[in-house]
Amino acid sequence: MFNKKEISRIFDQVMNIWIKPEMERRKLTGQIKDGFELKRAQIIFTLGKSSEIKFNEEVSIRAEVKVNRSIIKGEDIKESDIEKIERFIVDYPLNSGHITLFRFSNKWIIIFDARYNKGKIKRTLDISRDFYESAKDDLEKGRLIPFYENCWNSAELSSVCHVLCRGGKNKGHGENVKDFVEWSELGNVDKKHAEALSRLKDLRKTKYSLSLDFKTENSQEFMKIVGEMIDDAEKLASTIKSIPNQEYC
Numbered sequence: 001m002f003n004k005k006e007i008s009r010i011f012d013q014v015m016n017i018w019i020k021p022e023m024e025r026r027k028l029t030g031q032i033k034d035g036f037e038l039k040r041a042q043i044i045f046t047l048g049k050s051s052e053i054k055f056n057e058e059v060s061i062r063a064e065v066k067v068n069r070s071i072i073k074g075e076d077i078k079e080s081d082i083e084k085i086e087r088f089i090v091d092y093p094l095n096s097g098h099i100t101l102f103r104f105s106n107k108w109i110i111i112f113d114a115r116y117n118k119g120k121i122k123r124t125l126d127i128s129r130d131f132y133e134s135a136k137d138d139l140e141k142g143r144l145i146p147f148y149e150n151c152w153n154s155a156e157l158s159s160v161c162h163v164l165c166r167g168g169k170n171k172g173h174g175e176n177v178k179d180f181v182e183w184s185e186l187g188n189v190d191k192k193h194a195e196a197l198s199r200l201k202d203l204r205k206t207k208y209s210l211s212l213d214f215k216t217e218n219s220q221e222f223m224k225i226v227g228e229m230i231d232d233a234e235k236l237a238s239t240i241k242s243i244p245n246q247e248y249c
Contacts, residue, residue, distance in 0.1 A: 011110060014099055018043045022053040040102040044092055047116055047167050060091035061102055079105065094119035117164040121237040124164065128157035128230055135226070139219055145207050148214055148222075152200040155226045159197055161233035162189065177201055189232060196225040 019041050026032040032055075040059040044052040064086040071077060090111055092098040099112040135150035159180040160170050170176065177198055184194035200222065206214050 007110060011101065011108060014041075014043065014101060014110075018051065018053055018099075019101075023055075026055075040100070042090070042092065042098060042100045045097040045099075045114075045116075046093060046095070059100065059102065061100070062089040062091075063087070064089065115165045115236060116167040118237045121161045121164050121233070124157050124161055125230065125233055125237065128154045128161075128233070131157065132226060132230060136223065139223060144214055144219065147219060148200060148203040148217075149207060151222050151226050152197075152204040155193075155197050155200050155229055158226070158229040158233040159193075161236050165236045173201060190228070193225060193229050193232070196222060197229075200226075 019038070023032065023036070023038070027034075027036075038055060040054075040056050040061065042054040042059045044054070046052070065077070065082045066084040066086060067077065067081050068083040069081060071081070088109065088111060090098065090100045092100070095117050097112070097114045097116055099110070101108055101110050103109075131150045131154035135147050135154060138144070138147035138150060156173065156176055160176055162183055163169065163171075163176070163179055168179075171179070180189065180197055181194045183189055184191045199217075203214050203217065206212075
């Protein structure tokens with residue numbers, strides 16, 4: 001949670017770095033006229049592209065609210081009808097980050113999400129879950145060699161989600177494990193998850209070596225940890241506001 005001073009500093013930085021220069025540029029090109037009143041602004045950050053800046057009607061914002069009277073479907077809702085705002089919903093490209101400012105009830109609201117690739121993360125997680133379900137079925141039927149292969153596939157894909165969130169990409173097995181281990185050492189993910197990923201990378205090789213070492217492993221524990229890894233990665237693609245409904249006066 002940010003305090004008032006921090007929110008004020010964020011607001012000023014966004015205005016000075018992106019919004020004011022863009023307003024001046026649009027004035028010079030005749031896109032906005034004297035007397036222009038800024039009500040909404042949004043900066044969209046997309047990997048490999050320059051930031052995109054939107055004003056007023058170009059910015060789409062919705063709100064989930066609790067009302068204080070019966071509302072007929074399709075009826076306009078006034079501010080006086082609102083008992084409580086549950087949350088604001090900002091529209092922006094799924095794989096991009098954003099900073100959005102808008103005025104509501106004579107106050108500025110600031111919402112931002114610096115995570116990238118939420119669409120790609122969701123798709124990667126869908127595949128990870130498929131491998132997890134296959135691993136579960138293999139374990140139930142005692143097929144341990146394919147079990148560890150599918151467990152590894154699920155765990156690796158879950159670990160890649162953390163890289164995608166930071167704007168990176170899938171680099172290959174060795175680099176993916178190295179990146180996830182380093183990420184765990186910084187305290188960003190559970191070290192047990194990194195240890196399990198490293199071990200699964202070795203266990204999947206039993207299909208080539210024909211070793212029976214995998215029989216001494218705790219397969220149920222691997223299932224538990226890989227399930228936790230999926231749950232953790234899933235949070236990366238959820239809608240989280242870094243400054244939830246905070247105001248700047």
